[in-house]
Amino acid sequence: MNVQNKRTSDSTQERPPFSLVSSVTVVGDSNVGKTSLILSYINSSPLNQQPGASQRATIGVENSCLKQVELPTSSEIINLHLFDAGGHEQFRNVVLSYLKQGRIFFIVFDLCNEDTFNSAVTYWMRVIKENCKYALDECLIYLIGTKCEVEQYREVSQERAQIFADQFSIRYFEVSAFSRHNVDCLFKTLYADIDEVKAIKIIYRMH
Ligand SMILES: Nc1nc2c(ncn2[C@@H]2O[C@H](COP(=O)(O)OP(=O)(O)OP(=O)(O)O)[C@@H](O)[C@H]2O)c(=O)[nH]1
Numbered sequence: 001m002n003v004q005n006k007r008t009s010d011s012t013q014e015r016p017p018f019s020l021v022s023s024v025t026v027v028g029d030s031n032v033g034k035t036s037l038i039l040s041y042i043n044s045s046p047l048n049q050q051p052g053a054s055q056r057a058t059i060g061v062e063n064s065c066l067k068q069v070e071l072p073t074s075s076e077i078i079n080l081h082l083f084d085a086g087g088h089e090q091f092r093n094v095v096l097s098y099l100k101q102g103r104i105f106f107i108v109f110d111l112c113n114e115d116t117f118n119s120a121v122t123y124w125m126r127v128i129k130e131n132c133k134y135a136l137d138e139c140l141i142y143l144i145g146t147k148c149e150v151e152q153y154r155e156v157s158q159e160r161a162q163i164f165a166d167q168f169s170i171r172y173f174e175v176s177a178f179s180r181h182n183v184d185c186l187f188k189t190l191y192a193d194i195d196e197v198k199a200i201k202i203i204y205r206m207h
């Protein structure tokens with residue numbers, strides 16, 4: 001677990017009696033680059049890894065990041081949790097159990113693997129709809145195509161993914177953990193959206 005906290009002061013006198021928490025559940029097939037995307041964001045640097053080099057598959061659902069973030073409009077501080085869901089079939093039951101409570105989802109697919117796009121727009125959209133206790137229009141859902149820096153191997157066009165996203169009124173981003181293209185933009189948009197949809201913040205009592 002990689003835990004990052006921007007605030008350095010731990011004086012209990014300064015600590016508010018509650019904090020705001022927003023959790024993002026990151027789903028998608030195995031090997032699409034979910035963990036790499038999270039790492040490139042929290043480390044603020046391109047992923048230091050050779051393309052194609054194997055990375056450890058995520059086991060079950062890993063609490064990848066706890067980060068304090070200041071929202072752009074309200075200036076409120078939220079605790080952002082990123083739940084990184086392993087894409088292997090064997091973890092499906094544990095991943096589905098996380099979808100119930102979630103209200104913010106990244107549905108990730110590999111732009112260079114059409115099967116993962118088909119899975120994103122059929123399987124992953126469906127299981128969020130069936131398992132999440134909130135209606136889809138009460139959730140923030142982002143469709144994210146990864147590995148966009150390897151344009152020559154692209155199998156899913158931007159237009160095709162955008163058409164799907166528009167049908168469901170969800171946002172679509174193309175990102176690369178290697179070049180960091182659009183990574184900060186994705187999270188900046190997420191913070192603005194969280195600021196706008198107040199109910200998406202859960203009040204968590206510290207004591
Ligand atoms: N070219 C390219 N390769 C990437 C990128 N992001 C990830 N990869 C590669 O894709 C493979 C899978 O990345 P992971 O981040 O482990 O994928 P995952 O979705 O977390 O996989 P699971 O944990 O099994 O669900 C690794 O070999 C990465 O190096 C990217 O932006 N560009």
Ligand SMILES: [Mg+2]
Nearest residue numbers: 034035057058
């Ligand atoms: Mg992973």
